[in-house]
Amino acid sequence: MTGIDFHHNFNLFFDGLELPRQNKDRTEHMALHSQRGEGFVRRFVPRFDIDVVVSDFTFRQDCSLPLVTKTAMVELNYCLRGRREITVEGAQYEFVPGSCTLQLMNEVGAHFEFIGNEPYLMLGIGIPVSTFHHFMEEGGGGRSADFTRILGQSPFRVFQETLHPAALIILQRMLGSLQNRSTKNLEIECSVLELLSMAFQSFLTDGSSRMTKLSKSDMQKIREARDIIIERMIDPPTLIELSRLIGMNDFKLKTGFKEMYGTTVFGYLRDKRLEKALLLLQQGNLNVNETSCAVGYSNSSYFSEVFREKYGINPGKLVKQFATSALLTSEQ
Numbered sequence: 001m002t003g004i005d006f007h008h009n010f011n012l013f014f015d016g017l018e019l020p021r022q023n024k025d026r027t028e029h030m031a032l033h034s035q036r037g038e039g040f041v042r043r044f045v046p047r048f049d050i051d052v053v054v055s056d057f058t059f060r061q062d063c064s065l066p067l068v069t070k071t072a073m074v075e076l077n078y079c080l081r082g083r084r085e086i087t088v089e090g091a092q093y094e095f096v097p098g099s100c101t102l103q104l105m106n107e108v109g110a111h112f113e114f115i116g117n118e119p120y121l122m123l124g125i126g127i128p129v130s131t132f133h134h135f136m137e138e139g140g141g142g143r144s145a146d147f148t149r150i151l152g153q154s155p156f157r158v159f160q161e162t163l164h165p166a167a168l169i170i171l172q173r174m175l176g177s178l179q180n181r182s183t184k185n186l187e188i189e190c191s192v193l194e195l196l197s198m199a200f201q202s203f204l205t206d207g208s209s210r211m212t213k214l215s216k217s218d219m220q221k222i223r224e225a226r227d228i229i230i231e232r233m234i235d236p237p238t239l240i241e242l243s244r245l246i247g248m249n250d251f252k253l254k255t256g257f258k259e260m261y262g263t264t265v266f267g268y269l270r271d272k273r274l275e276k277a278l279l280l281l282q283q284g285n286l287n288v289n290e291t292s293c294a295v296g297y298s299n300s301s302y303f304s305e306v307f308r309e310k311y312g313i314n315p316g317k318l319v320k321q322f323a324t325s326a327l328l329t330s331e332q
Contacts, residue, residue, distance in 0.1 A: 006073040006128040010051050013112075014041065016065045032057045039120075044178060046185035050192055051126040054178060058119045065112040069105055072147070074132045075124055076199050077101045078163060078171055082120030087111040088156045095122075098163045102203045104147060106155040123171060125192055135196065136204075145204045159203040165278040169311045170194050172321060214256050221246040222256045229269045233276070234296040236269055273297070274310050281319055288315045 014021060019030035019041055031040045039057025046052065079095040086093045088110045095101060114120065127135075129147045136145045151157050163171075174191040177183045214222070224246045229236050236242075242265065243250040257265050273295040280291045289300045297303035307315045 005071045006049075006126060007045075007051055008071065009067075009069045009073055010043065010053060010126060012067050012070070013065070014043075016067055017041070017063075032059075036060065036063070037116075042178065044188055046188040046192065049128055049131040050189065051124075052178075052188060052192060053122075053124045053126070054175065055120060055122045055124070059114050059116050061116040063112075063114040063116070065114070066109070067112065068109045069107055072106045072129045073126055074129065074147070075103045075105070075126045076196060077103065077122060077124045078167070078195075080121040080123070080171070082118050082122070083115065084120065085113040087113070089154075091156075093158055093160075100161055100163045100167060100199060102159040102199050104151055104157045106151065108155040110156075123175070125195060127196070135200065145200070150204070161202065164198065164202070165275045166311065167195060167198055168278070168282070169313065169318075170198075173313075176321075214259065218248065218252070218256055219260065221248050222253065222260055225253060225257065225265065226261070226268065229265065230272055233269065233273055234294070236266075236296070239265060270306065271310070274307055277303070277307060277315070278311065278318075281315055284319070288319065291315070 011021075014030060018033055018036065020033075021030065022028040027044050029040060029042050032038060037057055037059040039055075041057065042054045044052040044054075077095065077100070079097055079099045079101070081097055083097065084095050086095070088105075088108055093101075132147055133143060136143045138144055170191055174188070174195075177187055177191070225242055225248075228242060228245060237245065239250050239253065243253045246253070248256075254265065257263075257268070261268055263271070277291050277295045280286050280294060281288070286294060288304065292298075292300040292303035295303075297306075304315055307313075311318075
């Protein structure tokens with residue numbers, strides 16, 4: 001089989017759910033049969049080597065779906081609502097709301113378990129191995145990650161973490177645009193590439209392989225510095241104060257922190273403040289001004305500016321989007 005045949009793995013999933021197929025390996029909307037439940041699966045193929053699947057449904061009863069993949073592929077999955085389990089080669093994996101999962105698979109048998117009367121909302125992105133290798137190629141001709149080397153002797157490998165706030169912003173934007181029939185493939189592809197890039201960097205970049213001149217003691221002190229600025233986010237110490245707290249001179253702290261975390265001390269603090277702000281806004285208990293103060297910004301206008309620079313959206317507009325999403329969910 002060629003790499004493009006990875007679409008067939010998704011076709012098997014659709015057929016297992018007895019969804020009414022409209023096109024072969026193309027964009028299509030498939031409603032769940034009324035006897036099985038309610039909802040739909042939407043498939044988007046913005047280009048030949050990308051498959052995007054949005055699953056938004058509720059089964060009337062527990063649903064068990066066996067499936068044997070026919071070709072190797074890489075899949076990135078976001079679980080936004082509903083808990084499900086997958087058993088592969090005797091090993092059980094759980095997908096919970098707010099999780100991001102990267103799966104690398106060869107031809108393998110899998111068993112999906114869905115709970116009845118539980119609403120599910122998931123977005124999956126699939127690519128063939130050839131495209132994965134293309135994405136992993138470096139400017140110098142090398143490749144930072146290899147599909148076969150990552151899998152080793154196993155036919156299936158899973159990486160999982162909590163959904164990153166920046167990815168949540170992209171997902172919110174993407175799910176909104178996918179509801180619009182006039183959305184161009186270019187827009188979908190751009191969002192897909194952003195999500196893949198973030199996931200590959202998070203799961204597959206081996207930071208531990210970097211050469212470092214820091215001793216174990218120095219690294220521990222820098223981790224202490226990181227913990228302090230997170231704990232004292234609202235009123236953080238100055239760089240000099242921080243260096244004294246951990247027993248390290250400020251120059252070594254600055255250079256060591258950049259080496260370990262890829263950013264400055266206060267660049268890291270800014271990112272953590274904004275990540276916490278995003279979570280607070282999503283919870284809907286605080287307005288923009290209150291959120292600004294809660295993460296250490298006394299000037300809400302400046303907070304809105306740096307938030308917009310990081311996430312590409314004004315926090316006030318985001319609050320409205322989250323409120324609308326919550327309202328739609330409660331009405332379902």
